[in-house]
Amino acid sequence: MISVVALPVILGVVTGMEAGSIRFEGNRAFGARMLLAIVQVRKGMPVSEALLDQDSRSLEWFYRSQGFMNVRVEKMISGANGQRVITFRINEGPRSRISTIVINGNQRFSAERLRRVIPFSEREFFTADKIASGLQALREFYLNQGYPFVQVDESLDYHDTLITVRYEIVEGPLCYVRSVYIRGNQRVRTQTILQVLEIKPGEKFSRSRLELAKRRLYATRLFTRALYYIYRRDTLTGMINLSEPPVESVNIRFDVVEQEQQGVGFGFGFETPPNRLLFSFDWEHNNFLNRGQRLSAGISYSPDFAGSHRINADGNYRIPYLFFQRVDFQTHPFFYYEQLDSSRLRDYGIETGMGRDLLPPLHLGIFNRLRFVADTVRGVTNSLALNLIYDTRNDFLEPHQGIYLQPLFEVAGGPFRGDNDFIRIRLDSRWYQSVNQFVIALRVAGGRVMPYGRLFRVPYYEEFSLGGSSSLRGYPERALGPDTAAGGRYGPVVINGNFELRTPYILRWVGVVGFLDCGQVADQNDLQLRGLEFGAGAGIRIKTPVGPVRFDWGKRLIRAPAGDRGRFYIGILHTF
Template structure:
């Protein structure tokens, strides 16, 4: 069994970097591909237009086969490279290659020589505007700003095409939805000069007409109209239509929303139709799931939408798992004060069943959240909580004297949060960032029986490092400091680490200081880091290899390399209809020393770790 896990782990861990295919013994295999002469286009860009597979950096492994070499495919790659250079203005480029074949090993080394030549520079930009917008100086100025080409620089055909798209988009957002852009670039190969022509027909000016709302029987017309970013008489804008549809969907009141011009309409004013498919006012939802740590879990929620005839939602939920159970009621009021601000409140009971202790809590919170910009959101909340540790191991009580089983702890605190989030695809982000900061000061001035300040910072970075491999990094740092008459933090407010969503390779909450019986004590300081390679295996199957590291500290940070605990492993994610199904296997890991294959941990859950 131990050998099996070693073999599976090593195979999965190198899969994202191998990319090898298995070839028959009598077929030529690619040993190496090198480029010479490509001074202005990086090799990475050239590789993107090639169908010929490049050998893996792990090709020296005995079981990693090199890619099969197909010369007919490679010759088409040479033509693709020439076309690529021409797209960047190098019209007299010459590409040739040399094959060095070793018949004894069936390996071929490929050398691609590129003579880039002289680039053709953009000499002139000619813009011709016809239609009703011809004499509009501001409109023409906007058209010129939409052109990305720069005189005196190498002419790039993709920038020329993008400029045409920008013009269409600009006109479509400024009252000319039927505009067209034609034209071509004229290349003088003798003088290496290019003239870019744009022939623009704006058509007639178009404005939004009357709005007809259909499909709503519960939501008022006025609430739907308030979500539209256009009004009757305004210049037609495709962006305004898209933004209006997005606003209505985000209300959570409709299954579907469609906004489009009324059929058969023509002229300067276009009537608009808004068709919605309303969700039911009252719904009951039941969900079940399974995770390695919380085992079988079930939850149910009753939701009342459009409460009291407005944009208010009331929700009551209950849940149970092997780690936690509880019930709560939440209320949400959209557009509190203004359209960027929401008000919410929650009141609930929860009981937690952790390794070292169990805790009962009754809590309430009032929160005001605000959208600051497209990517930045923040919130401020006031929280009241009554906590009672109901079951704590005796050895824990001896070391954490601030934790008295059966005693009540009244906590009153402010909760402040700020988040910067550019993640667009939550399933498989590739070029995104998420940074969050959380502060929680609890004070006797607010009515709290314990005084502390808690802070948590988290950063997540997702970056595609090749066409198929995404590197994902997460760092989480937390600290809690007692003050005034509070000298020690009760166990229910301390940090814990280890497990499927923390540091893999260890059991739940098993990273950090422990008592003499091996029960986790938690700590006042936390550091967690996770690094993943994510790579596609099939259309719906994603492979992952990862290294995690971190620790929990009792009294102060000690981030030296030797004081962190590490885990290493691999896994898969299957994109199912209920979300990504996740399976990981991980092992405790001592850097530069050994992997503890005998102490493996399996993790099964739904969704990505981060």
């Protein structure tokens, strides 16, 4: 056997010469930093004619994709003493515009209707991304209108600096769902899965409804994978056969992979300052009674080193389809006990409510809250609250895009009796945007509670507080607001803002976060923007199957006490 060793050879390399700098001339539409990201040559690399020719072609391709159809790029090599200056001389030429959008082959929908779907219009500057987005928008429109086999192609006609964009559409048949099949489930009943999907035989095919059904399957936390397939025939033994003649009904098959239905969790944490330990135990069953119902319970114990401690226990029982209807029923008993110096507080009760999805991103809920507070302070609250949630986030655990809005209106006392008469208004708004794999996350929240009837002031335990890992990092819990006799600070008016910049996960498991928090708790007429408190810091995120584990360090920026070195926090999931 003869062994052959292949040595890498770079053709066209100028011997002993390296790129000392890379320059661009004639570029007016795009900066040098953007163009440098397109070429491969870098400072210190050997100067290769072949590589520079390829970089010139890459620059021309980029410019043409942005509408500069007559661009010309020339490379130049100059300099001496072993260091060469690489110059790309660019003649951009005029930029083309989209003159006309032509749609052919459409029968079910008018060209005017389809033009409104396309995310650009005539007279705009041409870019290849715009043309591709138009093709995708047309295809998605047809898929959601009952045409699973639609085909859309594009073509361009050039007329000097004007471009005609043509979309050719082959609609295919209008299809309805014939049957829905489930494969892969072993412990979860097929009927339970079909109930979650909400895809019924006889309804018009819609790609968006299938995607929403898949999201609902993942939301049950019963499956690690859920995929769907579309078939033109009854025999579900293969993929779609596009050579078959068109039909007007399709079969849908969902393939699922189940995960464990029950889980047990143990937690341990430490917070400083003040020095405090945290022990927790949680249990959950995501398919209780084998009907997709969810039952969970948890308890936590948090002592400090000065004799104070907290105990928190709660449970939750959820029926996602009450009486086989799209009504979500939940009940949540809770118990909280705190021993702080000479004062004690017991807080226990139950929240029970129902909700319904009005639209895919819109959920309406109504719930009753019965709360008892005893020991140092006593009181009974019985209230009814209306809750609206608008959620377009692309992912619950790791949102990269979308918004979340949750307004709440609550009335306590009056016809519901109890000791406390008040009205509470609260709004939680969140916005997420992905930029070059980084995620910008913003939350603005606020609320107000107002007494009426028998009360002149709402008791402190029904007011708002700020501080800690979930609201204003760098500050201790209940650090802002007017003083109360029971310890801690509370107020009837609150405003809270959080900004985070989240990096992509490095090696797919660890990410970095920088954050800025602000907020204020005040009396009814004392809220002022100049009174806002600020905290800032950074943290890391460890990716896990149940969501990111966060480690944050935050420091207060306003009136920090002497010796303040910030605070460390450990938690599960993002702060918001």
